[in-house]
Amino acid sequence: xxxxxxxxxxxxxxxxxxxxxxxxxxxxxxxxxxxxxxxxxxxxxxxxxxxxxxxxxxxxxxxxxxxxxxxxxxxxxxxxxxxxxxxxxxxxxxxxxxxxxxxxxxxxxxxxxxxx
Amino acid sequence: xxxxxxxxxxxxxxxxxxxxxxxxxxxxxxxxxxxxxxxxxxxxxxxxxxxxxxxxxxxxxxxxxxxxxxxxxxxxxxxxxxxxxxxxxxxxxxxxxxxxxxxxxxxxxxxxxxxx
DNA sequence: ACGATACATCGACGTTTGTCAATGTTCGTG
DNA sequence: CACGAACATTGACAAACGTCGATGTATCGT
Numbered sequence: 566x567x568x569x570x571x572x573x574x575x576x577x578x579x580x581x582x583x584x585x586x587x588x589x590x591x592x593x594x595x596x597x598x599x600x601x602x603x604x605x606x607x608x609x610x611x612x613x614x615x616x617x618x619x620x621x622x623x624x625x626x627x628x629x630x631x632x633x634x635x636x637x638x639x640x641x642x643x644x645x646x647x648x649x650x651x652x653x654x655x656x657x658x659x660x661x662x663x664x665x666x667x668x669x670x671x672x673x674x675x676x677x678x679x680x681x
Numbered sequence: 682x683x684x685x686x687x688x689x690x691x692x693x694x695x696x697x698x699x700x701x702x703x704x705x706x707x708x709x710x711x712x713x714x715x716x717x718x719x720x721x722x723x724x725x726x727x728x729x730x731x732x733x734x735x736x737x738x739x740x741x742x743x744x745x746x747x748x749x750x751x752x753x754x755x756x757x758x759x760x761x762x763x764x765x766x767x768x769x770x771x772x773x774x775x776x777x778x779x780x781x782x783x784x785x786x787x788x789x790x791x792x793x794x795x796x797x
Numbered sequence: 798a799c800g801a802t803a804c805a806t807c808g809a810c811g812t813t814t815g816t817c818a819a820t821g822t823t824c825g826t827g
Numbered sequence: 828c829a830c831g832a833a834c835a836t837t838g839a840c841a842a843a844c845g846t847c848g849a850t851g852t853a854t855c856g857t
Contacts, residue, residue: 585733594726602721610710617701678791776833
């Protein structure tokens with residue numbers, strides 16, 4: 566079950582009622598787990614936070630390597646995981662690649678976890 | 682960064698504003714990531730759902746091995762991770778160990794992810 | 798056209814993870 | 828007290844993950 570095969574969060578959340586309302590199917594559980602695993606890393610948590618808090622709510626790779634204390638290839642790697650999972654979007658302008666939050670993506674997984 | 686060193690979710694959530702409000706600290710990011718990693722597995726997602734949906738909102742190990750299709754030691758292993766992370770509580774009655782959701786635990790991590 | 802810059806991809810390495818079989822441990826019952 | 832049942836713990840192994848250095852690929856400025 567590699568992290569590479571995953572559905573965008575938006576699709577994952579479209580599927581089902583919150584986790585605790587009724588027993589989730591095996592397939593939906595796998596999709597939700599994959600989305601969660603994309604978030605379940607200190608560097609990626611900080612990346613999302615840094616992008617959201619950055620000016621104009623977007624950031625390029627060069628803005629992110631220093632605060633994370635990680636190499637550029639590693640940061641690109643984490644960003645790719647977040648993009649593939651549907652949490653971030655990438656837009657290239659000139660030499661730079663700008664990342665921003667996908668609206669509603671975090672909220673959709675939050676909604677699945679909510680019990681009330 | 683093994684999954685063994687972790688704070689209960691409740692403490693994790695007490696720390697800070699939602700992820701996207703301001704840049705999260707390195708330490709808080711590590712704690713949140715650890716909580717998320719406890720959830721980021723298909724078997725554990727199903728475990729939480731099965732426990733919540735079970736009669737009286739509690740279940741013993743013997744109720745859970747069959748629907749998961751996993752061996753008893755593996756199920757116990759996953760349950761321990763969820764208990765250590767603060768998502769489930771364990772109460773032993775006789776030979777049986779009953780697991781139930783910790784109220785508000787899932788909601789606290791959901792709240793950290795919410796952007797609105 | 799050339800060099801430099803910003804980023805992505807690749808290959809490799811050590812660490813962590815999920816799973817199981819085997820073994821401990823605790824509790825109830827005959 | 829011994830036996831069985833329910834669960835936890837241990838040890839082992841393959842698979843996946845995070846990180847890095849090296850290399851590839853556009854794009855801009857001169």
